[in-house]
Amino acid sequence: MTLTMRALLGATAVCALASGAMAQTTITVATVNNGDMVRMQGLMDDFNTKHPDIKVEWVTLEENVLRQNVTTDIATGGGQYDVMTIGTYEVPIWGKQGWLVSLNDLPAEYDVDDLLPAIRGGLTVDGNLMAAPFYGESSMVMYRKDLMEAAGMTMPDAPTWADIEKAAAAMTNKDAEQYGVCLRGKAGWGENMAFLTAMSNSFGARWFDENWVPQFDQPEWKATLDFYLNLMTNYGPPGASNNGFNENLTLFNQGKCGMWIDATVAASFVTGKDSTVADKVGFALAPDNGLGKRGNWLWAWSLAIPTSSKNQEAAKTFIDWATNKDYLALVASKEGWANVPPGTRTSLYSNEEYAKVPFAKMTLDSINSADPTAPTVKPVPYVGVQFVAIPEFQGLGTSVGELFSAALAGQSTGDEALAAAQTLVTDEMTSAGYIK
């Protein structure tokens, strides 16, 4: 009797202990609503089984709203989020402010050396890894093999801008609503300026010289903008000044674009089930001008922990799960290799199964050919390929983007837009104290 009693008591005690240990930590994860992120939310069963003590609450928002909410939170020390999805633009700036928790102490199995060097470099501040890449992207040329063939042309794997212009001319048939090339025209630092800044690198242009003096009055920028305006006016769709990533994706999927130079992540969409041209798409590296730099960018949506988080250990556990090799294998087993988040790990690209994905090699080559620390031909005082990693850039990039978008709409000439950009950026950089 007493024995049973004791056993029972003991069991209760064990239960109590167990349930004490089971006390859940809830972490709030803010993510952007892109496909790879949404897929992760569908795979949470795996995380919950491995870590029953951590409960994850999601905040999924579109990119602009997400950026606004997490920036406000982190800058005012709000502490509402434990994990934030941020890009390669934010990481260096926030890291320098001391707003992010260093991820240097991730477990050894995480194999931090497996991360692609270009991506890892962009997320490292003063030797500390400040965010873990969830997926990485560059930009490349997507083109219609059938139209090229019909025009009797072939696209080189590494085309020049002259090749692009020739191909665009050959594929344009405006009466049939067939446009040689679709490019971003919508104003914004992450819209047309991401494309144009990356493009300008291949023309040898730069935003600033070593003394932070804006360079829009230099011939390289004039060459870039003139080429872009000429290409779009002659071979682009009407109304392009309002087309961003999504609009161009729709046009390309409908078969209205001969070429589209944009994010590598688009490759899985234009070859996917929503595309009418899925089996006719070829890929090539972003164009160059023989100056040693290509016009492709580098971006990684990454997971970071704000220092204001009260659950940093649980947040780290989550980030480890979401970005390690096992996660890639998990996605592959559940959704197929084509849906694995691309562009973060060397091991993924040495995987034979993944090599069969049509855009795998081109994505890797594109990412590897971008260097955020030396984005263009001449030296620059900043980090970033299609952006300048300073706090002022979002405002500057958007204002300049508006000027260039107006030039595309025919409201001003390229020269007027460049002159206005030079004045505007000089004023802002002076008032921000960069130019003494």
Added chain:
Amino acid sequence: MARAVTPRRKALNTVAAWSVALIIFFPVLWMILTSFKTEPSAVAMPPQLFSADWTLENYSEVWARSDYPRFFWNSVVISVGSTLLGLAIAIPAAWSMAFVPGKRTKDLLMWMLSTKMMPAVAVLIPMYLIFQRTGLFDTKTGLVLALMLMNLPIIVWMLYTYFKEIPGEILEASRMDGASLWKEIVYVLTPMAVPGIASTMLLNVILAWNEAFWTITLTTTKAAPLSAFIASFSSPQGLFYGKLSAASTMAIAPILILGWFSQKQLVRGLTFGAVK
């Protein structure tokens, strides 16, 4: 009650009214139709109607991807709560402004409206800080209060105009009968004011339901309403018009149904009030 009209005129009116209504409704209809199309079909050119690829996939995906009932419930609590609280504060104010107007009444009304003149984005950080420091951030209480205060001027204004329509003689008469202030409000004014109150209520529930700046900015998970639900389906990478349309249809369906019922209520109240 209804004015006598010839059948011919009624038929003409019907045709005219329906044509106008359908033109106005068309974009919403198109959105609802789009929500039942596959993504390629949704953006196909020329637009597809009879040849479209119909599907329920958008709805099942939207449903599977987010916790719709929670967003929905938060929207209900926030919009109804803020409207009721607003009415409770505004009815006495509008009543006394309409029936015991002072020299300053119009200035006071105008001042109330002027509290809405600050563009929302300009006070983003102040509001954010206030909500953080007071612990109202991401709480339904916080949003009920915020939306109530945001719409209070509108509620007062609308009630004031509707109350003004009520003829003063009726009040005089009831005062002659020695009715107390309280009785005057409950038995004389309220029945006459029902249509006005109902229409104010409906409009404010809609305004609160559709508010898509503060409701997203001041919430994360616990209090996020349907505006945040919509923001998780708008402009991701990839084609999304079908899914966005489905999410939007799910967001407007409840309030459309509410509008449908309250419209009936409204009409009944009006005919009741019209029998003087």
Added chain:
Amino acid sequence: MSTQSTRLASRIMVAPSVIVLFIWMIVPLAMTLYFSFRIYRLLSPDRTGWVGFANYTWFFKSPEFWLAISNTLALVLGVLIITVVLGTLIALLIDQPVKGQGVLRILVIAPFFVMPPVAAMIWDNLFMHPQNGLLGAVSRAFGAEPILYMEQYPMASIITIVAWEWLPFATLILLTAMQSLSSEQLEAAEMDGASALNRFRYIIFPHLTRAITVVILIETIFLLGIFGEIFTATQGGPGSASTTLPYMIFKQAIVAKDIGRAAAGGIIAVILANIVAFFLMRSIGKNLDA
């Protein structure tokens, strides 16, 4: 005729509204005023200090500013005219005995239920886009080139979208007002042989003036603050062609994250809104007295 006690009672009844609204107004306003004289950039917390009127002068010197002011006024005026005129006509029409009145009214009010960001996205992409939009397809069906709505007529396009959103509001208020009009009066006028136009002019319209005034005042306040639709549809462009004052503030607050400038813009917006409201009250305020 009101006694001392009714006056007191009425004060007490108004007090809660006034007190809560005053607090709601004054705290953010004071903070905004404070920020507007300071350097406050969200991403550069190390740069602080007083800057005098620099944030204000930035607005006045900006090449966009005066265009933004005139665009703001164009938006408010354009939408007001469309919604009040069409709203009155539609209210007249659906006030008539027609078949299926209930459903009809819901259809007319439906646009008001669509969240503004969604409305802008639907119009921008599914209707006005030159290649993907329905209106482009209509143009082509008639053998014409699609109109580049957002590129060539950005302000007109935005006004159309916003007017579509606010038309139900005007219609609903005007319809409610119309229904409180006694039908005996109209019938009597009809018997006396008054034409439809005269009936509208001498009986219906005077009855509607207060409702119209309210529509104008309330819509003006909302319209003066619109930025979301512009961001979704045109990003204020091309160039600055469709930039309004609230959108300028939006760019400073949300894109550039310059809270000091955004605050200064907010104060400017409040002052301008008060000026607009002052003139509105002077010209139509008398309609509010019964």
